[in-house]
Amino acid sequence: MVACWARIRARLRDEVGEVEYRTWLRQMTLQGIDGEEAVILLPTRFLRDWVNSHYGDRLRALWQAEDGNIRRVDVRVAQAAPAEPVFADGGKPSPGAAGLAESLAPAPLPRPAEPRAPEPRSDWVVPLEARFTFDTFVVGKPNEFAHACARRVAEKPASPGFNPLFLYGGVGLGKTHLMHAIAWAIREGDTARTVAYMSAEKFMYRFIAALRSQSTMEFKETLRAVDVLMIDDLQFLIGKDNTQEEFFHTFNALVDQGKQIVVSSDKPPSDLAGIEDRLRTRLGCGMVADLHATTYELRLSILQAKAAAAQVAVPTKVLELLATKIVTNVRELEGALNRLVAHANLFGRPITIDSAHEVLHDVLRAHEKRVSIEEIQRKVAEHYNLRLTDMVSARRARNVARPRQVAMYLAKQLTQRSLPEIGRRFGNRDHTTVMHAVSRVAELIAQDAAFAEDVALLRKMLET
Numbered sequence: 001m002v003a004c005w006a007r008i009r010a011r012l013r014d015e016v017g018e019v020e021y022r023t024w025l026r027q028m029t030l031q032g033i034d035g036e037e038a039v040i041l042l043p044t045r046f047l048r049d050w051v052n053s054h055y056g057d058r059l060r061a062l063w064q065a066e067d068g069n070i071r072r073v074d075v076r077v078a079q080a081a082p083a084e085p086v087f088a089d090g091g092k093p094s095p096g097a098a099g100l101a102e103s104l105a106p107a108p109l110p111r112p113a114e115p116r117a118p119e120p121r122s123d124w125v126v127p128l129e130a131r132f133t134f135d136t137f138v139v140g141k142p143n144e145f146a147h148a149c150a151r152r153v154a155e156k157p158a159s160p161g162f163n164p165l166f167l168y169g170g171v172g173l174g175k176t177h178l179m180h181a182i183a184w185a186i187r188e189g190d191t192a193r194t195v196a197y198m199s200a201e202k203f204m205y206r207f208i209a210a211l212r213s214q215s216t217m218e219f220k221e222t223l224r225a226v227d228v229l230m231i232d233d234l235q236f237l238i239g240k241d242n243t244q245e246e247f248f249h250t251f252n253a254l255v256d257q258g259k260q261i262v263v264s265s266d267k268p269p270s271d272l273a274g275i276e277d278r279l280r281t282r283l284g285c286g287m288v289a290d291l292h293a294t295t296y297e298l299r300l301s302i303l304q305a306k307a308a309a310a311q312v313a314v315p316t317k318v319l320e321l322l323a324t325k326i327v328t329n330v331r332e333l334e335g336a337l338n339r340l341v342a343h344a345n346l347f348g349r350p351i352t353i354d355s356a357h358e359v360l361h362d363v364l365r366a367h368e369k370r371v372s373i374e375e376i377q378r379k380v381a382e383h384y385n386l387r388l389t390d391m392v393s394a395r396r397a398r399n400v401a402r403p404r405q406v407a408m409y410l411a412k413q414l415t416q417r418s419l420p421e422i423g424r425r426f427g428n429r430d431h432t433t434v435m436h437a438v439s440r441v442a443e444l445i446a447q448d449a450a451f452a453e454d455v456a457l458l459r460k461m462l463e464t
């Protein structure tokens with residue numbers, strides 16, 4: 001095992017290079033192998049999050065290559081973590097010294113007389129992320145509905161119409177964050193309430209482990225004694241019929257007792273093909289709330305909030321750059337900001353637009369829409385039923401000239417090419433012709449909704 005670990009580290013070092021390795025990975029230690037899980041320790045939450053989000057998949061793949069029995073890699077914070085300089089959580093209860101205090105039972109229990117769920121076993125422990133609270137969740141148009149529903153459930157669990165609460169949305173848009181926030185808020189409000197949070201994957205592994213060790217009764221009892229059950233990433237149960245069945249029974253038992261269920265998924269209940277109909281129906285009969293893709297405004301406010309929380313001065317121009325370029329999801333946005341902050345801390349230099357370009361050049365490049373003029377011409381010609389040669393020909397008939405202008409406009413918007421360069425690629429036209437095309441198309445977009453839609457569609461096809 002020690003030899004495997006040494007090899008994995010060496011591989012990683014080769015793959016990421018000495019500088020990255022020293023910055024992020026050198027302090028990893030292997031705590032041990034626990035069944036199908038390799039447990040790796042790092043000294044701070046910051047490093048843990050960083051390693052998880054950037055190297056988690058790679059670590060798992062390397063472990064699997066070494067030892068086919070290992071299916072997961074759990075990166076944890078080592079005991080007695082030193083105070084963290086970056087992204088401190090404004091006084092939230094840190095989940096135990098090592099993030100392990102969370103579980104089926106609330107952390108401190110001031111009212112010992114209450115009848116409680118059976119003590120969770122140590123392998124049942126699921127940490128809640130201390131920074132995933134309502135305080136740190138930035139609300140904007142795309143997530144305000146989901147946020148309002150989450151708040152409501154946190155204030156009044158199991159109220160009619162909100163049970164189950166089904167949150168769905170793409171990766172990195174805040175589903176897990178909202179679920180943890182609900183859990184924190186419920187615990188804060190009433191420490192005697194037991195909140196169980198786990199991923200659907202964990203749910204399945206536990207269920208299987210219970211089957212194997214013939215302790216399914218204990219499994220059922222423990223789960224059915226909680227006040228609030230949260231299952232994250234439910235789509236994982238697609239096709240896993242036995243686990244679904246078990247979840248369905250737990251679900252019914254809890255709802256019948258007036259307990260709250262919160263579930264998240266990457267799709268709405270109706271799209272969960274491979275989930276049994278009766279379960280799908282029940283999932284959809286409470287409140288279904290979606291998290292939409294972020295908007296520029298939301299991305300910018302999230303960045304501002306995170307920079308403020310990290311107590312680092314980040315120039316507005318830099319935040320705007322990130323909000324413009326990194327549009328995929330909040331996790332990536334956060335990752336980019338973390339990297340800037342870490343870099344600034346490590347080297348003791350302020351963050352500037354230049355340093356941002358330098359530190360993030362790979363990220364920014366990856367998010368650059370690398371569309372070629374050729375591709376634009378091809379797509380536009382196709383769209384308007386023209387030949388590719390019409391894009392560069394001298395023909396001035398309106399039905400050819402207008403699409404050509406659209407293509408020039410898109411070339412200006414989607415590539416880094418200069419006006420003269422674009423002109424050259426469109427049959428050696430002058431840069432003033434391109435300029436005229438760009439402003440004409442912009443005008444038409446403002447005047448004609450159908451035309452605007454057409455251009456937006458083309459743009460979308462080219463960007464994805």
Ligand code: ADP
Nearest residue numbers: 136137138171172173174175176177302330331
């Ligand atoms: P999901 O579970 O939907 O894949 P997460 O909840 O894990 O996404 O969110 C990914 C990261 O983005 C987390 O670090 C989370 O704190 C952050 N995040 C997402 N949405 C917001 C938001 N509205 N405000 C602040 N942080 C957010």
Ligand code: MG
Nearest residue numbers: 175176232233
């Ligand atoms: Mg999640």
